[in-house]
Structures are given as structure tokens and as C-alpha cells.
Amino acid sequence: MARTAVPATDRLVSALAYSLPFLDSLHYGRFLFARVPAAAAAIAPILPLAAAYRSVPYAAFVAFFALYLGVVRNPSLSHYVRFNAMQAVVLDVLLALPALLQRVFGTPSRGVGFRVMEMGYHAIFAFSVACFLYALLSCVLGRTPHLPLVATAADRQL
Template identity: 50%
Template sequence: MIRPSFFSITRLSTPTPTPFLFRAQSKGSNSADAPDRLISAVCYFYPFFDGVQYGKYVVTQFSPIATLIQPLLPAIKAFKSFPFNGFLVFLTLYFVVVRNPNFSRYVRFNTMQAIVLDVLLIFPDLLERSFNPRDGVGLDLMMSLDSTVFLFLLVCLIYGSSSCLLGQVPRLPLVAEAADRQVL
């Protein structure tokens, strides 16, 4: 008995085009359902919470950014309340989410991007600890570096989370290729 394969089925009629906002996503490998979108969006808060200290100069100089971050302060304080929270969240995300094939590739990829972004925070931390100027040009450079890292994390949080909530795959600079290699 010969069974018709999925690929041999032909359409009898052409589909009518639907507006972009009303287009339903198929349940193929490129789509994400609502729980996957939410889990993926929440993962981008991890590197932001871990690197929020780099925003000390930006937040004091620009009140709109301080207003934007104000609702996140209770969660940031909870995250920073225990010294090993960042490490525990890292282990949980990596071993429970990324290495778990029960989660979709969409969730595992976005979680891995957030983890790689957090791991990259080691470099500005090392620079700040080894080169800790008190004044002058060195302090100006350190303020610029800290502000750049913070703004990059903020943009990654906004872009990554909003893309995930919309069901799109965000590809963050510096981390997307590394995340692709880790997620099978």
C-alpha cells in the first residue's frame, strides 16, 4: 500500500492573502506559541539585571532612562540581594532550559543568547577591576565604557524581549553565532 506523503499533496485552490496583523503562524519549526514567546522574552532580563550596575552614570544623567528602569527596581533588588543569584540563574537556564530537548529550539536559542550576553559581561568587569581610575581621562573612558555596556544591554533587552513577544527570532550582535553553535 502506497501512502501519499505530506509533500505530494497539492492545493486545489490558491489561498487568499490576509493582512499581516491577522496572519496566523503555522506550527512549523519556525513558529513559537505564546508560552515559548513569554519564556524567551523573560530570559533577556537576566543579562540586564546582572549588568545593571554599568548604568550608574547614564541613569544619573538622563532621567528618562531612570524612569524607564524604575518599575524594574524591585526585581533588580531581588536579583542582587544574594551574591550567588546570577550564578544560580546561569546554571538553571543552561542546564534546565538550553540542554533540555523538551523546550523548543526557539526557547533554547533565545535563552542561550541571553546566557552568552551575560558571559560577555566578564570583559568589562575585568577592565573595570584592573583599570580603576579615580579622575581625569581614565575616569572619562571608564564612564564611557560603562555607559556603552549599559546601553547595549538595555537595547538587547528591549529588542530581544519585544521580538520574542512578537514571535520573531532576534539575532543579537556578538552573541547570535555563539548561541547557534550551542543549541542543536
């Protein structure tokens, strides 16, 4: 079976789609950045972009719906682009769930609860960075990334 090459524009749009959940996950890395200065230094070049993104009111909300309505639901775009954009949307929704739980149960300020929250933040951020890097590399190479917990949900929506 012959593989068709994915056009460079499709690869670029697909790779850019994953920047939305990555930017939305940076706040989960705050404890890691405080403990590991090398991690903070590695992420420092994109902090101005993240600060600009966060400074615009409702930017995350607008970006989410722009990606969903402008890319995922656009039949003129290739399935490759739409699938990757849908994975990014699903990943972004999954990243919002811990913040929702935190608002419901409150934010512990010390003790075991704080330590559990800190470990959860580390796990969420590590998962998000791993997904971002895997998806980015796959898109650059023209392959379809299948993210754990995300790919089946994205495939069902398309």
C-alpha cells in the same frame, strides 16, 4: 514556505531569559542614571526587582546555571526557546568581561581613565538595553532575534 506559529509559552520563556543579562547590566547604567534623571525614572519600576535579585547571595550565579542547564541543555524544549536562552547566556557572559577587565586593571577615580570608563559604561548599558528591547519585542512577536556578536556563538553551542 509556511511559518509555524510559536506557542505563547515558548515566547514567554524566551522573553524571560533575556531578563538575566538585563538585570546583570543595570550597574553599567549608574553614570547615565546620575546624569539623566529621566533614564533613572524610566528604570525605577524595575529597581525593586533588581534589588531583590542583587540581595540574594549568588543569585546571578544560580540564575545563570539554571538558565543554561535547565533551558539550554533541555532537549524537551523547543529549539526556539533553547536558542533564545543560549543568546541570553552568551550575552550575560559578554557582560561579565568588562567587570573582569576592571578588576584586572583597577578602577580609575578621576581624569581621562575615569572618563573612558564612564563612556564604556554608557556604551555597554546602551548595547544591553538595545539587545534586551529588540529580543523582548522579537520574542513577543514570535520571531527569532539575532543579536549582533551573540547569535553566531549561540547557534554554534546548540
